[in-house]
Amino acid sequence: MLFNSTVFFGFFLIVLIAYFSFKKSYKLQNILLLISSYVFYGYWDWRFLFLIALSTVIDFFVGKTLHGEQNERKRKQLLFISVFANLSILGFFKYFNFFADSFTDVLNLFGFHGDMITLKVILPVGISFYTFQTMSYTIDIYRKKLKPTKDFIDFALFVSFFPQLVAGPIERAVNLLPQISKARIIKKEQIYAGIFLILWGYFKKVVIADNMGLLADRIFNNYESFHGIDLYIGIIAFSIQIYGDFSGYSDIARGIAKLLGFDLMVNFRLPYFAINPSDFWNRWHISLSSWLRDYLYISLGGNRKGNLKTYRNLGLTMLLGGLWHGASWNFVLWGAFHGIILIVYRYIGFVKLPDGMRGMNIKAIFKRWGSMIIMLLITLFGWLIFRVDSMDQFEYFLKYMYLRPSGFTSEFLKLIFWFSLPLIIMQIFQHIKKDLLVVLRLPNIILIVLFSIMLLIIFIFGAQEASEFIYFQF
Amino acid sequence: MDKLPIEILKKISNRKIVSLIVIPLLVAFLVNLYLIFYFERFSPNPFYFIVNKKLSILKKIDKKVDWLVVGDSSGNQGVNPAIIKDSIGGSSYNLCTFADMGLMDGCWMLDYLIKSDLAPKNVIMVQVYDSWNRNVYPALFGQYPFSWIYRKAVEPELFIPEQYRKDVFYSHFLPIIHQADRIPDRIKTLRSFKQKLAYIDDNGYNPYTFGVNEYEINADFKYHLKYTTDREPYISPHNLIAIKYLQEISENTDINIYLANSPLHDELFADSTFNKFYTKLNEIISSHFNESGRVHYINNPPILFNKSLLQSSDHLTDEGAEIFTRHLLKEISKAKLE
Numbered sequence: 075m076l077f078n079s080t081v082f083f084g085f086f087l088i089v090l091i092a093y094f095s096f097k098k099s100y101k102l103q104n105i106l107l108l109i110s111s112y113v114f115y116g117y118w119d120w121r122f123l124f125l126i127a128l129s130t131v132i133d134f135f136v137g138k139t140l141h142g143e144q145n146e147r148k149r150k151q152l153l154f155i156s157v158f159a160n161l162s163i164l165g166f167f168k169y170f171n172f173f174a175d176s177f178t179d180v181l182n183l184f185g186f187h188g189d190m191i192t193l194k195v196i197l198p199v200g201i202s203f204y205t206f207q208t209m210s211y212t213i214d215i216y217r218k219k220l221k222p223t224k225d226f227i228d229f230a231l232f233v234s235f236f237p238q239l240v241a242g243p244i245e246r247a248v249n250l251l252p253q254i255s256k257a258r259i260i261k262k263e264q265i266y267a268g269i270f271l272i273l274w275g276y277f278k279k280v281v282i283a284d285n286m287g288l289l290a291d292r293i294f295n296n297y298e299s300f301h302g303i304d305l306y307i308g309i310i311a312f313s314i315q316i317y318g319d320f321s322g323y324s325d326i327a328r329g330i331a332k333l334l335g336f337d338l339m340v341n342f343r344l345p346y347f348a349i350n351p352s353d354f355w356n357r358w359h360i361s362l363s364s365w366l367r368d369y370l371y372i373s374l375g376g377n378r379k380g381n382l383k384t385y386r387n388l389g390l391t392m393l394l395g396g397l398w399h400g401a402s403w404n405f406v407l408w409g410a411f412h413g414i415i416l417i418v419y420r421y422i423g424f425v426k427l428p429d430g431m432r433g434m435n436i437k438a439i440f441k442r443w444g445s446m447i448i449m450l451l452i453t454l455f456g457w458l459i460f461r462v463d464s465m466d467q468f469e470y471f472l473k474y475m476y477l478r479p480s481g482f483t484s485e486f487l488k489l490i491f492w493f494s495l496p497l498i499i500m501q502i503f504q505h506i507k508k509d510l511l512v513v514l515r516l517p518n519i520i521l522i523v524l525f526s527i528m529l530l531i532i533f534i535f536g537a538q539e540a541s542e543f544i545y546f547q548f
Numbered sequence: 549m550d551k552l553p554i555e556i557l558k559k560i561s562n563r564k565i566v567s568l569i570v571i572p573l574l575v576a577f578l579v580n581l582y583l584i585f586y587f588e589r590f591s592p593n594p595f596y597f598i599v600n601k602k603l604s605i606l607k608k609i610d611k612k613v614d615w616l617v618v619g620d621s622s623g624n625q626g627v628n629p630a631i632i633k634d635s636i637g638g639s640s641y642n643l644c645t646f647a648d649m650g651l652m653d654g655c656w657m658l659d660y661l662i663k664s665d666l667a668p669k670n671v672i673m674v675q676v677y678d679s680w681n682r683n684v685y686p687a688l689f690g691q692y693p694f695s696w697i698y699r700k701a702v703e704p705e706l707f708i709p710e711q712y713r714k715d716v717f718y719s720h721f722l723p724i725i726h727q728a729d730r731i732p733d734r735i736k737t738l739r740s741f742k743q744k745l746a747y748i749d750d751n752g753y754n755p756y757t758f759g760v761n762e763y764e765i766n767a768d769f770k771y772h773l774k775y776t777t778d779r780e781p782y783i784s785p786h787n788l789i790a791i792k793y794l795q796e797i798s799e800n801t802d803i804n805i806y807l808a809n810s811p812l813h814d815e816l817f818a819d820s821t822f823n824k825f826y827t828k829l830n831e832i833i834s835s836h837f838n839e840s841g842r843v844h845y846i847n848n849p850p851i852l853f854n855k856s857l858l859q860s861s862d863h864l865t866d867e868g869a870e871i872f873t874r875h876l877l878k879e880i881s882k883a884k885l886e
Binding site: 267508528534 | 554562564569573575576714725
């Protein structure tokens with residue numbers, strides 16, 4: 075069930091009405107949300123409900139047992155069960171064919187004729203998200219940062235909560251479980267923010283991302299027909315598409331959750347304003363980057379064991395972060411690219427904001443914006459690696475990306491300009507005021523006009539058929 | 549690092565929340581309401597526009613028609629009712645739409661008139677060769693009256709899958725979703741739209757008077773050559789249903805039905821691959837009407853036109869339409885004699 079589909083509107087309306095009619099009992103609300111979440115997921119393919127249920131059952135009982143276990147060896151074994159089970163599910167459904175094909179390619183490279191079995195495995199939607207979410211529960215219990223919940227319904231809801239089930243944010247139990255386990259008091263401010271997030275999320279997705287996606291696809295899918303500036307435009311269009319699509323989804327998810335009285339973590343904090351790669355990963359897909367930092371990077375030793383090991387840990391974390399995105403070598407390379415950039419920046423010492431960039435003097439502002447632009451260019455190059463389908467396509471881009479316009483350039487630039495303009499204006503204000511909800515400071519009458527215009531634009535310029543969110547494939 | 553932006557919640561009153569939800573929705577509702585009425589006359593979708601225009605002409609018919617012309621776009625701009633009237637007299641209307649409706653909407657329009665006690669005396673049905681293998685295009689359902697689609701008010705009945713019934717609903721009642729994507733294009737092309745499409749005669753004729761575009765003709769030529777290569781002709785299930793209906797009409801009423809091939813580009817017809825496909829298709833079509841006394845298959849082989857009288861392989865200019873209309877009348881006279 076896609077957020078941008080009429081089925082979802084009907085579904086959510088029914089859930090919302092039922093939810094508020096059960097307002098006297100948060101336990102009944104939880105049961106309702108759990109059933110709704112399973113219906114939401116099952117609408118796509120009911121067969122994979124079994125996987126969520128399996129992951130839920132395993133981690134609930136592992137968590138419960140882990141908390142009561144004092145023997146360190148047994149604690150590790152229990153943790154291993156949880157991590158192994160979740161990674162096995164993820165590994166099989168997501169990576170089996172990838173590794174089989176890659177192994178075959180390696181064998182062929184050495185002259186052996188391998189013929190690995192390739193299974194027609196369907197990738198369950200959201201598997202990368204909910205497996206990571208549920209693993210964070212058992213890991214936090216192991217680390218004694220969290221006590222397990224005794225209520226299976228609460229835990230099951232934590233794993234399957236429909237607003238964030240299929241494309242995040244990847245929630246932490248320390249944040250979401252306490253909200254599930256008590257009565258929600260829905261404040262007006264939450265509803266206010268929720269309405270804006272939902273509207274802005276849809277705007278980013280169906281108006282900006284989907285239209286930029288058409289342009290990006292046109293260039294990338296027919297790349298040999300384009301050259302020069304058009305190739306740059308393709309990359310820019312994709313960078314706007316992936317941001318609009320993913321942050322749009324996160325906003326809708328968070329907005330819906332707010333209407334239900336839940337606060338999900340912020341997943342994007344103006345990533346294209348980052349001044350260095352560390353800053354970028356504090357702003358882009360924060361729920362994943364923080365998960366990788368807390369459960370992988372720190373577990374590997376973080377930056378506590380000297381420079382070389384820090385670089386190793388950074389590289390490995392980003393490599394696996396790239397692999398998380400999909401069973402394809404370009405995602406791995408993209409992860410590796412960002413790992414290298416992180417290492418380079420760390421090596422040159424540009425991790426924190428230098429003194430010379432602080433303050434409001436011209437030089438500091440100039441340096442900050444200069445750093446932002448450099449980081450943006452690095453990010454755009456990374457998106458090229460992320461988006462290409464083949465090495466040939468990548469080489470073509472590198473070879474023909476010179477600064478010469480074509481007959482299409484003007485038309486493409488107009489499209490980019492008009493569709494990215496609302497996003498740029500909004501983000502500049504959010505950046506200046508350091509407030510992601512800055513628009514809510516506007517007088518009510520202006521907000522009403524703005525919301526009305528946004529809604530009409532969503533209808534008029536939005537994609538007619540519900541198109542999937544990019545991160546569903548992850 | 550530069551300070552990260554956060555979410556600062558703002559205080560708000562209940563009244564303001566309600567106004568922020570209700571007013572934008574109300575605005576969208578009112579815009580949608582306006583579009584329901586506006587798009588019925590001036591849909592930004594050229595297909596929808598033509599269908600709406602032809603249906604509005606159909607609904608205005610209050611007397612029995614002598615010559616009802618139905619079919620696809622080749623007939624829409626290929627048959628001039630005024631020439632029929634001048635040549636042989638009687639009333640005549642051109643309600644041709646698109647090949648994507650196959651024979652179906654022609655049958656529906658005919659049935660509508662029969663059921664309204666306004667059965668025409670003669671029906672000319674103009675179909676391009678590649679409309680025969682097409683089932684009805686569901687996106688166009690929404691332009692036909694609700695009663696035709698949902699309450700089966702006209703025959704032949706057509707099973708419409710549930711997913712397309714939704715489209716019918718949206719098209720009628722939610723044009724802000726269903727058709728609004730065309731508004732930006734319409735704004736860009738408003739002038740040319742008004743020149744080209746908005747001009748449909750009161751008798752339904754949609755003349756093409758904008759000059760010959762060789763590029764368009766050549767591109768269409770290539771398309772049809774490719775279409776008929778490695779492909780076998782057949783009649784789609786929807787068109788078979790329509791044929792059955794026409795056979796029943798011919799048996800049970802005294803309406804004369806003239807099923808006419810569309811005009812064709814001479815160079816296209818001269819191509820051996822195309823010609824083979826076309827001939828085989830005509831044999832299949834003829835076989836359905838051999839024993840239908842009142843259904844006459846005319847313009848077979850088709851009258852051919854050179855580029856100077858064409859907009860595309862089967863669409864004529866206004867000058868070409870005059871020739872084609874007169875040709876059809878000759879064919880009809882010949883058929884009557886037989």
